Amino acid sequence: MSTRYDILHTTTYRYREPVRFGLHRVMFRPRDSHDLRVLATDLRVSPEADVRLIHDPHSNSVALVQPRGEARELGIACAFTIEHVPGPEDELPLDPAAEYLPFAYSVQERMDLEAYLRPHHDDPEGALIRWAHHFLHSDQPNSTRETLRRMNAHIAQSLTYQAREEEGTQTPLETLALGSGSCRDYALLMMEAARRLGIATRFVSGYLYDPMLDTGEQAPGETTVGAGTTHAWLEAYLPGAGWIAFDPTNNLTRSGRLIRVGVARDPALAQPISGSWFGPAEAYEGMDVVVRVTKRRE
Structure with a gap:
């Protein structure tokens, strides 16, 4: 419905x-x-x-x-x-070749995804790629979807959210060093980390629906951050399923509460x-x- x-x-x-x-x-x-x-x-x-x-x-x-x-x-x-x-209740299956990391996009996909695969922010000492590798298992295969979910949840649970009205976005290294950031900063951090694992990502600007604004009651154990202003998250391109939403601010995926407005390879292009x-x-x-x-x- x-x-x-x-x-x-x-x-x-x-x-x-x-x-x-x-x-x-x-x-x-x-x-x-x-x-x-x-x-x-x-x-x-x-x-x-x-x-x-x-x-x-x-x-x-x-x-x-x-x-x-x-x-x-x-x-x-x-x-x-x-x-x-709403989309199908069951998650769309990935192409068999993309179910586990690392995987390779087809030649045709790479031609269209090049700007979303290439990191846009420097990591001179490898701090960001080391952080990204923390989400990989060393003793078992790494499910592509589960790796992204672990990263999404970790950002939501371990970093401190701080709303900022000024323009611009922190670099991923600044967000890691501060341990805090806005929704834009969280999205960029996960985008750049996922790109270093070979996954194409793009920035999304839009709106977030918070049911509490209608009912006045917050669901038990659920806190929505980012409603009442514009919101930002990211999408990862997974062969077979297409662009999949991840909101590291609220640890959401595939949510109908996320309303897309603009997409871009970098936050500066989707103000x-x-x-x-x-x-x-x-x-x-x-x-x-x-x-x-x-x-x-x-």
Whole structure:
């Protein structure tokens, strides 16, 4: 049975005096696929703006927003209704050759996955690859799926989650050294570690549905981190099953609560919103972001 969600995402930038705005790149619209359908959309910008809708190289839906005139506040509000169609209850089987590590992608797959296989962050002393190898057994075969699950669970259980509003992402080595990070940092750490095990991964930006926001009650033993703002996780490409979601912030896999918006080979390419403004540096006051994801009651 499918589930419908209503999503409201508002971002407001505040300034002490009127400023002029440059072009803003907005990536808020959920990503249509066989398991997720966008039924209704609405984008509102204050002050008035010229808007163009495009698809980027990863086929993400991007709104190019050019506000008109000067203002002390820039507000961007997006509302969506989506329908999520659950996948099969049983996990999709992997190709026999990919069930255990190490495995090799086909020549055709490697041509398309090259940017997702190649590490993007340096590991000069091998600290990250040593960390990744901790999840491998030395006395028995290493199931590809189970290795990723162990890594996913370890990050959720052993690192300290810290929300950060500033742009950018910690490097994987910084996250390991600090023992803490945001959802973006967790996703990048697991992405880069899995790539060093020969697994193609990509960054995902989107939304997380928290049932407690609807019911007011948290399920026993369950804590959801990352709801109420944009969320980030990763997907790993496993031959036979395709792109599989892993959320190391909440130790989730294949979850219908994860709502995809944008995918990219690196977090810097999937920012929910980016842009420029022109005026005195001290004019900037701050930014407010509110995300509400609610299950629709038909």
